[in-house]
Amino acid sequence: MTEILSSLSNGLAGAVDAASPAVVRVEARPRLAGSGIVWNPEGIIVTAQHIIEREDNLKVGLPDGRTVPAVLVGADQATDLAVLRAEAKDLTPAGWAEAANTRVGHLVLALGRPGRGVQATLGIVSALGEGWRTPAGGNVDRYLQTDVVMYPGFSGGPLVDVEGEALGLNTSAFRGVSLTIPLTTLRRVVDMILTFGRVRRGYGGVATQPVRLPEALAQQVGQETGLLVVSVEASSPADSAGVLLGDILVGLEGKPLRSLDELLASLSDDRIGVAMPLTIVRGGQARELTLTIGERS
C-alpha cells in the first residue's frame, strides 16, 4: 500500500544502522559532547577540532555502550580536524563512499552520537565545488555543502549517503553552514598528524593587505593589485629575506600575488624549506628577493 514510502523509510533507517558502528561520542568539553568517526580498528578516531576544549581526561563513547579513555594525537585548527587514540581494539571503521558519485540533490544523512544512541538528520547535497581554503588557511580538497541541520553535538560525525557510506566529516565551524570535510582531506590531515603529531604549514612571517597598484606600476608588473606589507615578524623567513614594512609583494616563484588567498596557497606544507624568488615593489621599482618558506610553529 505504501511500498515506496516504506522502502524509503526502511532504507534510511538501514543506512543509519549500517553507519552507526563507526560513529562515536567524543567527550572533550564541559557538558556538551561531540561526535567522532572510527578511522581504523586500532582506536584511531577523527573528529572536529573545535569540540576539543581540553587535552586531558578525554573520553570516547563506543557504539557498544562502553566509554573508554582517549588521548589527543594531534589537531589542525585550520581544517577543524583532530585525531584521538581511544583505548579500544577491534573497532569498526567507517566505510567510505566513492566521492565522484555524489551529486547535488542527493539525499544524505548527518549522524552524531551526542548521547548513548546514534542520532540522524536528513537533508540533501546543496552544493559541490572545487577545493577551498578555510579562513585559517586550511586546504580542503572539495566543497561539499548540505542542508542537514547540525544539532548540538553533531560536529565531528559523518555525512553518509543512502547506503550508509561516509562522504566526509561534518563541521559547523565554518561559514555558518553545514560543510563536510571530504575523505581526501581527512586522509591527508590524519596521515600527517599520525606521522608528525601535527599538520605542517608553510610560514612567511608577514602581515599584508591587498592594495591597488598605481597605473604605471601595474603596467610594469602586469597586474592591478599586490600585497602591502604592514608588518614583518622579527627573525621570520620574510625578515631574513630582507622584506621591509611598506614593500608591496607582487609575485612568488614567478606566480602573481594579487590577493591574500594566492599568498596562502603558496605556503602549503610541501614548500617548507624551499627557497624561491619573491618579487616586490619598493620605492616604485620592482625588485627580487629570495624567500625560504619556514614552518609555522
Add this chain to the structure above:
Amino acid sequence: MVNLLQELNRETAGVIERVRSSLVEIRNSGGGVGSAVIWHSNGLLITNAHVIQRKGLEVRFRDGRILPARVLGYDDENDIAALGVEGHDLPVAEIGDSRELRPGQCVFALGNPWGVIGSVTAGIVVGTDGAGSNMRADDREWIVVDLQLRPGNSGGPLVDVGGRLVGINTMISGPEVGLAVPTHVVQGFLARLGESRMKQRDQADHNWLA
C-alpha cells in the same frame, strides 16, 4: 519505468489523508488553538497537558462538528492529557509501536500550526533516547524528530509511513527540532489513569454503601 517520486507523492498523500480524520482541533476560552488525536472511537482524545491549561475547552472535528470537552486526567511531567467528548464511532488513529522506532525512519507530524488546520510536516526520527542527548537535559522518554513544530502543532499526531500513531507532538523545544511523547508513554499514562479512576469509583461506591 514508474516514476518513483510521483509514486512516493501519491503514497504520502494517501497516508496523510487517512490519518487526518483522527486529528482534531482544540480551542479554549482564551482563543488558543491546539491539536489532539482521537484515541478511542467512544470519545477519548489525547493531547498535551500544556494545551488544556485554560478553561472552556472545545473540540472541532474534521467534519465541522464542535463539541465541548472535559479533562479526564493529565500528566504535566510527560506533557500528556486525556480529554473526553460525547461521541461514538469517531475515526481513531491506528496505534503503532513507538518502541520499534529507529533513527532515520520517516515520520509525519499533523496539526494546526498557527491555526492552519490539518497541515503536515515530514521529517525523520533523529533519535529515541532523548535522555543523554544534548537536546534536553532530563531523563524523560522523547522521540526527537528533525521537523519544525509550531504553536498549534502541540497535541497532534506523529505517525510513521504506515499512518500508525507513534507519538504526540509537543512544541516545547528548539526551532529546528521537534519532540514527541512516544505512544508507549501515553499507554502507560492511560493505564495509570484507568486505575486511579477505578479506585475513585471504588471509593465512591464504598461511600455510597456506607
